[in-house]
Amino acid sequence: SRFKISASFSNAVLQPSDEIRNSQPSLNSSPIVLSDGTSNAVLSVEKASKLSKEGSHQTSWNTSGKSPKKGGRSFYEKVFAWWYLESPQSKSHSEPFNTDLKPILRKLASLVGPDYMMLSVAIICMIVAAVSELAIPHYSTKSVFAATQRLGDEVSKNVRLLIVLVFMYGSFAAMRGFCFSMLNNRMTRRLRDELFSTLIYRETEFFDQTDVGALTSRLQSDCQAMAKCVATNLNIAMRNCIQAIGGIVYLYNLERRLCMVTLGITALLWAVALLYGDFARRSQKVFQDVLALSNTAADESLSLSRTVRTFATEPQEIARYGTWLDRLYQIGLRQAAGYSLFVMAGHWACYASKVIALIIGCSMVFNGTLTAEQLTNFIFYVEFITYASLNVCDEYTELMEAIGASERVVGLMDKRPAAQTLPGKVPQSFSGLVELRDVSFSYASRPNKKALDGVNLRLEPGAVTALVGLSGSGKTTLVALLQRLYDPSGGAVLLGEEDEATREEVKRRATRRQARLAGVKRGKGWKSGSG
Numbered sequence: 001s002r003f004k005i006s007a008s009f010s011n012a013v014l015q016p017s018d019e020i021r022n023s024q025p026s027l028n029s030s031p032i033v034l035s036d037g038t039s040n041a042v043l044s045v046e047k048a049s050k051l052s053k054e055g056s057h058q059t060s061w062n063t064s065g066k067s068p069k070k071g072g073r074s075f076y077e078k079v080f081a082w083w084y085l086e087s088p089q090s091k092s093h094s095e096p097f098n099t100d101l102k103p104i105l106r107k108l109a110s111l112v113g114p115d116y117m118m119l120s121v122a123i124i125c126m127i128v129a130a131v132s133e134l135a136i137p138h139y140s141t142k143s144v145f146a147a148t149q150r151l152g153d154e155v156s157k158n159v160r161l162l163i164v165l166v167f168m169y170g171s172f173a174a175m176r177g178f179c180f181s182m183l184n185n186r187m188t189r190r191l192r193d194e195l196f197s198t199l200i201y202r203e204t205e206f207f208d209q210t211d212v213g214a215l216t217s218r219l220q221s222d223c224q225a226m227a228k229c230v231a232t233n234l235n236i237a238m239r240n241c242i243q244a245i246g247g248i249v250y251l252y253n254l255e256r257r258l259c260m261v262t263l264g265i266t267a268l269l270w271a272v273a274l275l276y277g278d279f280a281r282r283s284q285k286v287f288q289d290v291l292a293l294s295n296t297a298a299d300e301s302l303s304l305s306r307t308v309r310t311f312a313t314e315p316q317e318i319a320r321y322g323t324w325l326d327r328l329y330q331i332g333l334r335q336a337a338g339y340s341l342f343v344m345a346g347h348w349a350c351y352a353s354k355v356i357a358l359i360i361g362c363s364m365v366f367n368g369t370l371t372a373e374q375l376t377n378f379i380f381y382v383e384f385i386t387y388a389s390l391n392v393c394d395e396y397t398e399l400m401e402a403i404g405a406s407e408r409v410v411g412l413m414d415k416r417p418a419a420q421t422l423p424g425k426v427p428q429s430f431s432g433l434v435e436l437r438d439v440s441f442s443y444a445s446r447p448n449k450k451a452l453d454g455v456n457l458r459l460e461p462g463a464v465t466a467l468v469g470l471s472g473s474g475k476t477t478l479v480a481l482l483q484r485l486y487d488p489s490g491g492a493v494l495l496g497e498e499d500e501a502t503r504e505e506v507k508r509r510a511t512r513r514q515a516r517l518a519g520v521k522r523g524k525g526w527k528s529g530s531g
């Protein structure tokens with residue numbers, strides 16, 4: 001066992017077993033073994049040294065474009081290798097790239113659900129604004145050509161219609177903006193509230209193993225990105241989709257051949273956008289992962305500044321953090337390159353469709369199969385469609401990034417509350433008797449190392465019990481079990497006269513409150529800094 005207990009009635013003395021005495025960490029096994037006497041410091045030092053190994057460890061993640069294995073690599077392989085991004089947390093995090101979208105969509109739907117009225121109003125405003133805007137070029141061209149033919153009535157009729165359209169577009173766009181902003185606010189609030197409520201009920205092991213900074217970042221930026229996904233990205237994408245489709249229908253009625261050319265180029269643009277969307281999503285995910293790790297690295301070094309000072313490892317810490325910064329820089333470089341390529345392809349497609357339409361259209365005007373008015377209209381709408389598609393593509397990539405954020409949020413939300421927080425029976429009375437029967441326990445982060453092994457202890461009501469033992473012998477762990485922060489991996493912690501069966505049903509929160517009153521209070525004579 002980890003320690004021997006010499007207990008007489010209510011007084012238990014914990015002494016380290018030989019195993020512990022002999023297993024003092026050496027300078028070689030861990031780079032930083034000095035602690036301030038609490039095991040938590042030792043833990044974070046161990047974590048830091050583990051991280052420092054990770055930081056300097058060269059994974060298959062490629063930042064420089066140089067091939068890990070020397071030898072003949074073709075140009076294309078090198079180009080591919082340069083673009084290839086793999087998350088440093090590769091094993092567990094590689095699968096979200098081909099995520100199942102269903103749970104995310106279900107979550108989003110349940111989030112929008114309570115605001116369906118506002119969403120409906122927003123969508124109606126969006127449609128009216130989009131259709132009004134779509135009609136503006138048509139009536140503009142009509143007025144201009146009516147003026148060239150000196151048709152005064154026609155001009156004034158079209159101008160009046162234009163004024164109505166512009167007024168409608170302005171007001172409905174404003175209402176659309178207001179509704180979607182409100183929706184964004186409400187959804188962000190609801191999402192944060194739900195995520196926080198889920199997190200607060202998670203088991204203690206979860207908080208032992210999760211960086212709080214990462215959780216607050218989920219609450220802050222990921223929740224915002226997820227709400228923005230519906231309120232902004234989807235809104236802009238839908239509005240532009242309506243306009244692109246409306247424009248295509250209009251062009252189709254105007255001149256089929258020209259419409260097909262525009263459609264072909266737009267389809268090409270979509271293909272590029274899909275490709276880029278996938279890249280953007282992947283690179284954003286890797287960027288977030290590396291950012292989180294770099295923050296952890298900085299956090300560890302700064303929080304252990306005394307230890308760093310003691311061992312004069314400042315240069316190593318700078319180098320370790322620098323490795324993460326280099327990686328962030330390399331990902332940023334690829335993101336910038338990818339985005340520029342996408343923008344280039346987009347603009348090429350826009351102008352190519354315009355130029356080709358102009359060439360074909362002009363020849364048709366020469367042949368007399370198309371009027372000048374029709375051609376002008378055509379050029380207006382080609383621009384309309386290509387810009388609308390470009391906007392849809394732009395939003396699509398952002399949508400993909402938002403899905404990345406949603407994956408993380410939904411992943412956290414899916415979890416059930418810890419067993420200790422579930423409602424159960426409230427004990428009728430509690431005499432103060434606490435009994436540990438053959439209790440063993442290992443922390444989830446070190447499942448192979450028993451913090452407690454076969455502990456038997458009876459704490460009689462009204463008696464003062466001192467728990468004495470060397471650092472790391474398990475005093476804090478034992479008290480944590482009494483508080484029911486953790487459940488023992490073997491044996492049972494029993495309160496009052498209850499037996500093991502009823503223990504499971506005892507209302508957990510009530511138990512913890514009573515246990516805190518009964519056993520965990522530090523009395524006079526307890527040395528601070530221990531226990």
Ligand SMILES: Nc1ncnc2c1ncn2[C@@H]1O[C@H](COP(=O)(O)OP(=O)(O)OP(=O)(O)O)[C@@H](O)[C@H]1O
Pocket residue numbers: 037038039040042043208443444445446451469470471472473474475476477478529530531
């Ligand atoms: N959150 C944790 N995760 C993993 N291992 C832990 C954790 N907390 C403590 N340990 C390990 O469990 C063992 C018992 O630690 P514990 O903190 O209970 O000892 P302690 O007797 O309270 O020590 P101290 O007198 O220094 O406070 C140690 O080996 C410690 O490293």
Ligand SMILES: [Mg+2]
Pocket residue numbers: 038039475476477530531
């Ligand atoms: Mg302790």
